[in-house]
Amino acid sequence: MHVVIMGCGRLGSTLAQKLDAQGHQVAVIDRDAEAFRRLGADFGGVTVNGIGFDRGVLVAAGIERADAFAAVSSGDNSNIISARLARETFGVSRVVARIYDSRRAQVYERLGIPTIATIRWAADRMFRFLVPEDRYEVFRDPTSVVSIVEAPLHRDWIGRTVKSLEDRTGARVAYLTRFGMGLLAQPSGVLQDGDQVFMLVTDETVGKVLDIAERADKEGL
Structure with missing residues (x-):
């Protein structure tokens, strides 16, 4: 080049x-x-x-x-x-x-x-080192608007579809890690025990997304 x-x-x-x-x-x-x-x-x-x-x-x-x-x-x-x-x-x-x-x-x-x-x-990266939060951020875009965070799932989400999680959180699932291998999440895919779920969020939505993912979804069950 x-x-x-x-x-x-x-x-x-x-x-x-x-x-x-x-x-x-x-x-x-x-x-x-x-x-x-x-x-x-x-x-x-x-x-x-x-x-x-x-x-x-x-x-x-x-x-x-x-x-x-x-x-x-x-x-x-x-x-x-x-x-x-x-x-x-x-x-x-x-x-x-x-x-x-x-x-x-x-x-x-x-x-x-x-x-x-x-x-x-x-400034955003330094802030996160100085004031750690309970967020599992793995990526942030150069404009510091969009990030990918790991969303620990409540056990009640196991067996449900990726689409159901997306519908409830209003956020997209970027990818999953299953048995140590990354894979692209399909809407019809079923969440399994041990899955690591990584979601696309903004600073304004991350709190809501993690909150929904980490607790039982009484509305959808």
């Missing part, structure tokens, strides 16, 4: 080194030539000094043949402008932008540009 990275800070340089070590062709753009020192002497890619949303600079970095583009500079505006150029003007199929303002991240996601809202994500 040929990957263009806009921004050679800590994140950009680390990403570039990792891609380069795996044998990908990498071009890194930064307006500060001194930033390229972070790449180290072993970096085998290309460095381009300039503004990341300048078309000439992007072309010099090989954007016209790029398989992927990452905008990871310290400026939200620069990142989103360059990401849109890569996607809409040069037709790069894989584009991602780092965004500090989570409100902007949601807007850009609607435009079809995947974003990593670093401040919100990091």
Whole structure:
């Protein structure tokens, strides 16, 4: 793959080194030539000094043949402008932008540009280390809106269908682990003793979902 990275800070340089070590062709753009020192002497890619949303600079970095583009500079505006150029003007199929303002991240996601809202994500992860809760979270999306949690089941759910659990909780079952093997949950599938159930939730719904899963469902029995 040929990957263009806009921004050679800590994140950009680390990403570039990792891609380069795996044998990908990498071009890194930064307006500060001194930033390229972070790449180290072993970096085998290309460095381009300039503004990341300048078309000439992007072309010099090989954007016209790029398989992927990452905008990871310290400026939200620069990142989103360059990401849109890569996607809409040069037709790069894989584009991602780092965004500090989570409100902007949601807007850009609607435009079809995947974003990593670093401040919100990091703050959320740290919060969960500092204030542990009785949640078995195994995944959280980059915008920190959707997560997957393990939902320990009350014994009364055993023998009932996945759909019945989804209907009662209002949440989707992402997958099950049965006898140590993961499997995709089918609505008609029957929950068995020993199943680990993992559900898609938001912070607003997780409490209700876990509460229903962990207690007997008198309404549905």
